[in-house]
Amino acid sequence: MLINASVYLPFPRPLVYETYRDRLLEVVGAMPTVKRVRLIARQMQGETLQQTYEWHGKSEIPGMMQAFLSEDLLTWTDFATWKSQTFITDWRIEPHAFREAITWHGQDRYLEEQQGTRIESRGELQINPHQLKGVPSFLSGQVSRFAEEMLVKQAEPNFVELSRCVQSYLEARSQPR
Numbered sequence: 001m002l003i004n005a006s007v008y009l010p011f012p013r014p015l016v017y018e019t020y021r022d023r024l025l026e027v028v029g030a031m032p033t034v035k036r037v038r039l040i041a042r043q044m045q046g047e048t049l050q051q052t053y054e055w056h057g058k059s060e061i062p063g064m065m066q067a068f069l070s071e072d073l074l075t076w077t078d079f080a081t082w083k084s085q086t087f088i089t090d091w092r093i094e095p096h097a098f099r100e101a102i103t104w105h106g107q108d109r110y111l112e113e114q115q116g117t118r119i120e121s122r123g124e125l126q127i128n129p130h131q132l133k134g135v136p137s138f139l140s141g142q143v144s145r146f147a148e149e150m151l152v153k154q155a156e157p158n159f160v161e162l163s164r165c166v167q168s169y170l171e172a173r174s175q176p177r
Contacts, residue, residue, distance in 0.1 A: 001148050003106060003123040005156045007163035010116040011170050013087055017110045017117075019166050020089075021049065021082045030165045033057055033158055040077070049082040057154070087111075091123070095151075101131035101144070104151075121159050125152055 009016050019027065028037050035056040043050045057074035075096040082089050087110040095102050106123020127148050129140035 001125050001152045003121065003125060003152055003155050003159075005121045005159040006118060007160055008113060008116055008118050009163060009167050009170070011167070011174075013110050013112050013117040015170065016119070016166065017082075017084070017087050019170060020108075020110075020119075021051070023169065024053070027165045027169050028162065030168065031158070031161055033154065033161065047084045049084070051078075051080045051082065053078045053080075057158075098127065098132055098147070100133070101128045102126070103128075119163060123155070125155070 025037060025039060028034050037056070038054045039051070040054055041050070041052040055076050055078055057076075077094045077096070078091060079094070080089050080091045089108040089110075091106055091108065093104040095104070102125070104123065104125045106121060109120045109122075111118045111120065125148055127144040129135075129144035130137075132140045132144060135143050
């Protein structure tokens with residue numbers, strides 16, 4: 001399944017990019033769908049920054065799916081490569097549940113637009129039903145489709161919500177004190 005989201009923020013591209021890259025832990029605290037985020041690794045190589053975060057999300061898993069889907073589905077490791085010269089971030093998400101069955105990757109582009117920045121997030125999520133360990137084969141297709149839909153349904157609004165949190169963060173810092 002494809003993930004597409006686009007948001008405009010009325011702030012200069014370098015400021016928006018640096019806020020996402022360097023202030024994420026300060027910003028995500030305002031997101032109602034996130035329990036916590038932890039920085040695992042941060043390594044600079046020239047103009048490229050590699051970051052790894054562990055995310056713990058919040059969501060309700062419907063009763064009938066709880067036997068096959070645990071809260072681990074809402075916990076993931078985010079591997080991001082920040083390319084400062086091009087204002088592009090390549091990312092890969094590794095959910096803690098069904099790690100061997102899920103492929104999830106994409107790219108965020110920070111584009112100058114009018115007096116601000118347009119952030120375009122494009123990604124792809126695939127779940128291989130044959131790799132779902134612990135799920136009976138006759139249910140694996142249904143469970144994989146449900147999990148894909150649930151994750152995509154949350155991913156796009158979460159991207160928009162994170163952008164709104166970044167905007168609020170930047171607005172609060174631009175106010176005279």
